[in-house]
Amino acid sequence: MKTLRTGLVAATASLAVLLAGCGGGGSAADRKTEDGLKVVTVAYTPIYSVGAIKLGMDQGFFEKQGLRVELKQVANPPSGIAAVAGDQVDFNYAPSIPxxxxxxxxxxxxxxxxxxxxxxxxxxxxxxxxSLALQHDDSGVVAAPGSDIHRAADLQGKTVSVPARGAQLEVTIAAAVAADGGDPSKIHWITLDFPSAVSSLKSGRVDAAGLVVPFISQAEKGGGKLVLSPGLQFFDDGAVGLWITSAALTQKDPKVVTAFQTAIQQSNEYAEAHITDAQKAAATVLKTDLATVEAGSKPAFPATVDPADVQSVIERMKQLGYLKKDVDAASLVYGN
Incomplete structure (x- = not known):
């Protein structure tokens, strides 16, 4: 996809300006604190799962591995991917589909x-x-007030908004429609950010919107109706969101990557056993009230990534026509 590659280049250029002087760029081994810790920059999108890494930082897991983490918020996963690919940050949060x-x-x-x-x-x-879906899935499809959309197949022929084409929400929604006997190729996709999608539902510009919390509840308050939780239908139990780095960093500073990997595993194990504390940490990072975080889906933090989790995503993307080439997930997991 030429547009994706061009978008990554453009996003990298913008992020170079945004992150300049913030610890990004260069080798982590060259960025040390006075007490000898290596500074690593980590990009994240404003989602609740950032609570686990913050909790791990607070517990000292990264310092025990010789690292000091600097968190940097980016607007969306493609921006984060561009940042890590362009050597502006060392690590980045990325959903598996992007x-x-x-x-x-x-x-x-x-x-x-x-x-x-x-x-x-x-x-x-x-x-x-x-009825338990929203306790676990932070994504959903909300139909416009008074809509005749009641299930996934009803989206065929309708105008449905997603925040980005070919990304997580479109792929998972398309899979749900196909599984329900509908034809996702007949959906009229429109790209809207979440606030615009909520207002477009109210005005009737779109028939349904692919949203995440807390925008799902905002749309429901405006009369919308939640009809589908596509994430749970698409993904298997296990890892969905990933911490990633550039292949260049794994070659240049493997000790730093291994240290980060160890600290992330420890952070997730601790967060999984202390969900309330992870939610509090997320509220701190995102500068939002705890009640808003607690009203969202219950977070889950797998300790490790099973390549099979990612391979199942690859195979489903191929079946739906979103992926045209073979990709071996096992070769993409560092240290596997």
Whole structure:
């Protein structure tokens, strides 16, 4: 996809200005504090799962590995991918679908650890009781007030907004429509950011919107109706969001990458056992009230990434026509 590669180049150029002087660029081994810790920069999008890494920082897991983490917020996953690919940050949060898209377009990246996902048994529990979906899935499709959309197949022929074409929400929604007997190729996709999508639902500009929390509840307050939780239908139990780095850094500073990988695993294990503390940490990083964070889906933090989790995403993307080449997930997990 030429547009994706061009977009990554443009985003990298913008981020070079945004992150200049903030610790990005150069080798982590060359950036040391007075007490000898190596400074690593980590990009994240404003999502609740950032609580785990913040909690790990507070618990000292990174310092024990000789690292000091500097968190840098970026607008969206493609911006973060551009930042790590352009050597503006050392590590980045990326949902698995944008990560796979980037790999397929020649961006040299590797998976260092899990960022978020679903606990073992989540899909089975939701299958028995669909009302539990929003407790675990932070994404959803909300139909416009008074819409005749009641299930995934009803989206065929409708105008549906997503924040980016070919990315996480479009792919997962398309998969749900196909599984329900509909034809996702007949959906009229429109790109809107989440606030614009909520207002467009109210005005009738779109028939349905792919959203995440807290925008789902905002749309429901405006009369919209949640009809689908596509993430749970698409992904297996296990890792969904990933911590990634550039292949260049794994070659140049493997000790730094290994140290980060170890600290992330420890952070996730601790966060999984202290969910309330992870939510508090997320509220601190995102500068939002704790009640808003707690009202969202319950976070889950897998300790490690099973390549099978990512390979299942790759195969489903190929089946849906979003991926045209073979990608071997096992070769993309650092240290695997």
């Amino acid at each position: 990560f796979v898209n980037a790999i397929a377009n020649g961006v040299k990246l590797e998976i260092v650890g899990a960022a978020d996902g679903y606990d073992e048994g989540t899909k089975a529990a939701v299958a028995k009781d669909p």
